[in-house]
Amino acid sequence: xxxxxxxxxxxxxxxxxxxVMNPTSMLVxxxxxxxxxxxxxxxxxxxxxxxxTSNLDCSAKDETNExxxxxxxxxxxxxxxxxxxxxxxxxxxxxxEIEVKATDSVEIKK
Numbered sequence: 001x002x003x004x005x006x007x008x009x010x011x012x013x014x015x016x017x018x019x020v021m022n023p024t025s026m027l028v029x030x031x032x033x034x035x036x037x038x039x040x041x042x043x044x045x046x047x048x049x050x051x052x053t054s055n056l057d058c059s060a061k062d063e064t065n066e067x068x069x070x071x072x073x074x075x076x077x078x079x080x081x082x083x084x085x086x087x088x089x090x091x092x093x094x095x096x097e098i099e100v101k102a103t104d105s106v107e108i109k110k
């Protein structure tokens with residue numbers, strides 16, 4: 001079998017009744033099924049956000065996956081809520097000057 005990927009030609013020979021999987025050719029074939037505007041990272045971020053806001057649509061084509069989604073939503077819903085992080089403006093402490101007396105030792109005067 002001769003496969004062309006970009007400008008590279010790959011030739012493989014297989015024995016009868018053997019299964020050979022070429023990951024590179026599989027990825028090239030899969031690329032044609034996925035629209036160029038789709039990114040998995042965007043989808044993952046969307047799912048994370050929906051999980052955290054309890055808005056995830058848990059329906060799935062596979063019953064096992066659907067059950068998994070319901071369990072994940074249930075786990076996330078039962079986690080303790082974290083307090084909101086608030087940033088406060090730092091204040092520089094100001095100290096009153098300590099009066100140095102003549103009877104103070106050298107260590108205290110420092």
